[in-house]
Amino acid sequence: MWGNFQKLLDTVKLSLRLRTERHQLISSNLANVDTPGYRRKDLPFEKIMQSYITQEKSLKTTHPKHFKMKERTLDDLIKSYQPETLGTPNNVSLEEEMASLTENQLLYESTLQSLAKELERLKEIITEGGR
Amino acid sequence: MNLLKAGRIAQSGLLAQRVRLNVTASNIANAQVTRTLEGGPYKAKNVILQAVPLSETEPALQQVRVKAIKDDPSPFKEVYDPGHPDADERGIVRYPNVDVITEMVELLSASRAYEANLAVLSTTKSMFLRTLELMK
Numbered sequence: 001m002w003g004n005f006q007k008l009l010d011t012v013k014l015s016l017r018l019r020t021e022r023h024q025l026i027s028s029n030l031a032n033v034d035t036p037g038y039r040r041k042d043l044p045f046e047k048i049m050q051s052y053i054t055q056e057k058s059l060k061t062t063h064p065k066h067f068k069m070k071e072r073t074l075d076d077l078i079k080s081y082q083p084e085t086l087g088t089p090n091n092v093s094l095e096e097e098m099a100s101l102t103e104n105q106l107l108y109e110s111t112l113q114s115l116a117k118e119l120e121r122l123k124e125i126i127t128e129g130g131r
Numbered sequence: 132m133n134l135l136k137a138g139r140i141a142q143s144g145l146l147a148q149r150v151r152l153n154v155t156a157s158n159i160a161n162a163q164v165t166r167t168l169e170g171g172p173y174k175a176k177n178v179i180l181q182a183v184p185l186s187e188t189e190p191a192l193q194q195v196r197v198k199a200i201k202d203d204p205s206p207f208k209e210v211y212d213p214g215h216p217d218a219d220e221r222g223i224v225r226y227p228n229v230d231v232i233t234e235m236v237e238l239l240s241a242s243r244a245y246e247a248n249l250a251v252l253s254t255t256k257s258m259f260l261r262t263l264e265l266m267k
Contacts, residue, residue: 030248031143040144
């Protein structure tokens with residue numbers, strides 16, 4: 001019973017964390033929109049989410065002395081994109097960053113909304129079940 | 132608190148763009164000035180921006196900082212005008228090396244970047260407030 005909620009809360013937690021991380025990177029890109037030589041940074045949200053969701057199928061250790069799979073930190077996953085530079089050594093595009101900013105905000109807020117609904121459901125179960 | 136960091140980065144961007152606006156305004160205002168306190172015509176100023184990591188633990192998050200305000204090394208404009216009080220013995224007046232068109236473009240670019248940083252700030256604020264609503 002509790003397992004379902006736990007799984008959902010964990011997923012939402014990771015999602016919100018990645019969204020804030022991405023928000024920070026986008027604001028860093030926008031602050032440096034005119035800095036010579038700056039390279040934009042981004043976070044592959046979908047890839048991280050995918051690897052989290054399919055995590056259960058990963059290798060298991062059957063002996064305490066087996067090597068554990070090294071956990072990748074968020075910083076490893078934040079990669080510095082280096083696509084073609086159009087004349088300037090700075091590759092931040094104002095339009096693209098504004099679009100990703102809005103997109104990221106909307107998805108953050110929808111994740112929050114789903115969390116709020118889930119909490120509401122949980123509360124209802126507790127109050128109704130006690131009657 | 133992670134969202135506060137995003138706010139700090141946006142704030143550094145606002146500050147840097149405001150310095151750029153001020154310097155551009157100064158260049159445009161002094162575009163015709165032939166006398167300065169240091170002597171000679173006004174020299175155009177350029178703002179040099181630098182990306183600095185917000186903290187040592189997260190080098191990917193970079194705020195922006197005004198590294199220096201430097202004089203433009205390009206030559207002055209020389210105009211033949213013997214009647215001008217600042218003309219030399221050949222009748223040539225040296226005017227500042229300010230290119231008003233370049234400065235106007237700079238002004239627009241700085242103001243757009245300022246607005247972009249403001250948008251980041253208001254987005255951050257709305258995300259923060261939405262998160263707080265969960266506690267109701």
